[in-house]
Amino acid sequence: MARDAIQLVWLKRDLRLSDHLPIWEASQSGATVVMFVFEPKLWAMPELDRPHFDFIVQSLEELSAKLLAIGGRLAIRVGELPDVFVELASKYDIAGLYSHEETGNRFTYDRDRAVARWARHSGVTWKQYTQNGVVRPLKGRDGWAAIWHKRMTAPIAPSSNRMVIPTEFDWGVMPTGQELGLSSQQKLRVQTGGESRAKEVLGSFLSVRSVNYRRGMSSPVTAPDDCSRLSPYLAWGCLSMKSAYQGLMAREKELREAPVGSIDSRWFGSLKSFSSRLAWHCHFMQKLEDEPALEFENISRVYDGLRENEFNQERFEAWKSGNTGYPMIDACMRALAQNRWINFRMRALLMSFASNHLWLHWRPTAVHLAKYFLDFEPGIHFSQCQMQSGTTGINTIRIYSPAKQVSDQDPTGEFIRRYVPELEQVPNEYLPEPHRMPMHVQSQVGCVVGRDYPFPIVDHRTAYRMAQERIFAIRQTEAAIDESKRVYQKHGSRKKRDPLPKPKSIPKPKEKSDLRQLFLFDDSHEENP
Numbered sequence: 458m459a460r461d462a463i464q465l466v467w468l469k470r471d472l473r474l475s476d477h478l479p480i481w482e483a484s485q486s487g488a489t490v491v492m493f494v495f496e497p498k499l500w501a502m503p504e505l506d507r508p509h510f511d512f513i514v515q516s517l518e519e520l521s522a523k524l525l526a527i528g529g530r531l532a533i534r535v536g537e538l539p540d541v542f543v544e545l546a547s548k549y550d551i552a553g554l555y556s557h558e559e560t561g562n563r564f565t566y567d568r569d570r571a572v573a574r575w576a577r578h579s580g581v582t583w584k585q586y587t588q589n590g591v592v593r594p595l596k597g598r599d600g601w602a603a604i605w606h607k608r609m610t611a612p613i614a615p616s617s618n619r620m621v622i623p624t625e626f627d628w629g630v631m632p633t634g635q636e637l638g639l640s641s642q643q644k645l646r647v648q649t650g651g652e653s654r655a656k657e658v659l660g661s662f663l664s665v666r667s668v669n670y671r672r673g674m675s676s677p678v679t680a681p682d683d684c685s686r687l688s689p690y691l692a693w694g695c696l697s698m699k700s701a702y703q704g705l706m707a708r709e710k711e712l713r714e715a716p717v718g719s720i721d722s723r724w725f726g727s728l729k730s731f732s733s734r735l736a737w738h739c740h741f742m743q744k745l746e747d748e749p750a751l752e753f754e755n756i757s758r759v760y761d762g763l764r765e766n767e768f769n770q771e772r773f774e775a776w777k778s779g780n781t782g783y784p785m786i787d788a789c790m791r792a793l794a795q796n797r798w799i800n801f802r803m804r805a806l807l808m809s810f811a812s813n814h815l816w817l818h819w820r821p822t823a824v825h826l827a828k829y830f831l832d833f834e835p836g837i838h839f840s841q842c843q844m845q846s847g848t849t850g851i852n853t854i855r856i857y858s859p860a861k862q863v864s865d866q867d868p869t870g871e872f873i874r875r876y877v878p879e880l881e882q883v884p885n886e887y888l889p890e891p892h893r894m895p896m897h898v899q900s901q902v903g904c905v906v907g908r909d910y911p912f913p914i915v916d917h918r919t920a921y922r923m924a925q926e927r928i929f930a931i932r933q934t935e936a937a938i939d940e941s942k943r944v945y946q947k948h949g950s951r952k953k954r955d956p957l958p959k960p961k962s963i964p965k966p967k968e969k970s971d972l973r974q975l976f977l978f979d980d981s982h983e984e985n986p
């Protein structure tokens with residue numbers, strides 16, 4: 458007996474119905490099965506955590522309801538790939554496999570290759586569609602920005618308003634987190650998933666919140682409201698990058714056409730900054746697409762051996778639990794553990810501190826942050842972590858003063874006091890460095906350093922100097938300069954057309970408060986807001 462033919466849509470990081478070309482094209486070709494597969498081996502990876510699972514389930518539940526409304530249904534499977542497809546092919550004639558391209562980690566890359574082999578052997582045509590600005594394969598970085606722009610301004614994919622499904626099909630059930638070995642639900646303040654929520658967040662940002670974006674993005678006090686908060690929706694595909702970009706363009710036009718004087722002029726600068734960041738999203742993902750090894754290896758190989766053999770577990774534990782004795786670092790890590798989001802500047806601070814002050818190799822610290830970032834996007838994440846660790850060879854190296862970040866970004870201590878209650882009564886002047894509080898003040902405020910809050914785990918000035926010297930010792934070599942040219946050629950943003958500047962001498966800090974940044978190379982100012 459002839460088996461029923463199905464068009465199989467394999468959902469990955471594209472949990473939406475709108476602007477979804479694979480769903481649209483499959484639904485035009487016959488009985489369609491839209492399927493999400495929970496892969497136990499992927500969920501066993503340390504980068505994924507319960508909040509990722511909950512976010513995905515929330516997004517899938519909404520998608521399921523939307524499919525039902527047009528006559529479709531969502532299929533769920535738990536299993537490895539391509540095994541799930543092999544099993545399906547034993548019962549159905551898979552007339553076509555449709556998915557978006559994915560720039561994921563090594564696991565998903567290897568799994569995609571296995572699926573491609575299975576599809577070839579089984580005579581199944583696997584159509585993969587682009588959903589962002591990542592180009593596969595990319596010949597060279599020249600002209601990349603133009604391709605990105607062309608893709609972002611292309612028409613939104615049509616939406617299916619009717620779907621035919623097979624008469625008989627086992628649609629499966631949503632697994633529980635425990636079935637995938639994930640911890641039980643914790644009480645966290647985490648963003649909720651789903652396409653509708655993504656649209657609401659975009660709407661509230663563009664219509665109201667974005668006015669303060671440029672000014673408010675750096676402080677952990679203002680950033681939760683002033684940043685777009687679109688990252689988990691873009692990372693898991695509840696919103697397409699094209700929809701976000703076109704929404705932004707429409708808003709910009711609206712503002713430009715508003716009566717003169719009726720618009721806060723800060724808005725234009727803010728929207729411009731936001732627009733750049735949407736492009737960076739794909740710019741960073743392109744790096745992983747072009748060089749999958751950067752998930753594990755230094756982008757600039759001359760830095761191999763820099764930190765590998767000096768991993769200090771005690772420092773790692775203190776950093777992970779927010780007990781380093783540096784209030785801004787501890788507040789950021791504890792805030793992240795609760796909210797599973799923190800703004801760019803504080804991510805950079807956390808990573809730079811781990812790599813430069815604590816001299817921890819970026820790989821374990823990046824994995825820990827990935828687990829805590831609801832928006833974990835491998836291409837952005839590993840590239841950014843390497844950037845903050847100084848192992849790309851082409852970016853400005855920034856070593857922040859954690860104390861100065863308190864005065865700059867949280868002068869009233871609102872953020873620190875919220876997340877580090879031990880410091881609640883500490884006067885503002887001592888919040889950057891509580892260990893400098895005179896003993897009588899420590900007793901008065903009930904925060905004795907060493908008993909109620911740790912002493913700084915490392916001395917900032919000593920750690921800064923050591924990191925600066927060790928990185929610079931490599932960076933000034935001919936081999937490093939040659940390697941940086943190779944890296945720039947492959948990954949560098951082409952916005953700034955100047956040839957690579959030669960590293961000069963180590964800049965001397967002018968004063969104590971200036972001990973925060975070390976400028977050497979930069980492939981784009983834009984990558985370091």
Ligand SMILES: Cc1cc2nc3c(=O)[nH]c(=O)nc-3n(C[C@H](O)[C@H](O)[C@H](O)COP(=O)(O)OP(=O)(O)OC[C@H]3O[C@@H](n4cnc5c(N)ncnc54)[C@H](O)[C@@H]3O)c2cc1C
Pocket residue numbers: 674684685686687688689691692731734735737738739741799800801802804805808830832833834835837838839841842845984
């Ligand atoms: C060490 C480190 C790790 C990071 N890991 C991730 C990650 O796993 N996933 C992730 O989405 N972002 C990551 N970022 C980039 C950035 O911090 C977040 O995208 C941003 O904070 C998310 O908040 P938002 O959506 O409100 O951003 P907004 O400032 O409103 O920006 C809008 C969107 O632009 C993109 N974007 C913003 N900043 C950057 C950037 N610097 N590089 C690339 N894309 C950017 C994101 O998609 C973001 O949602 C990382 C940054 C650092 C320093």
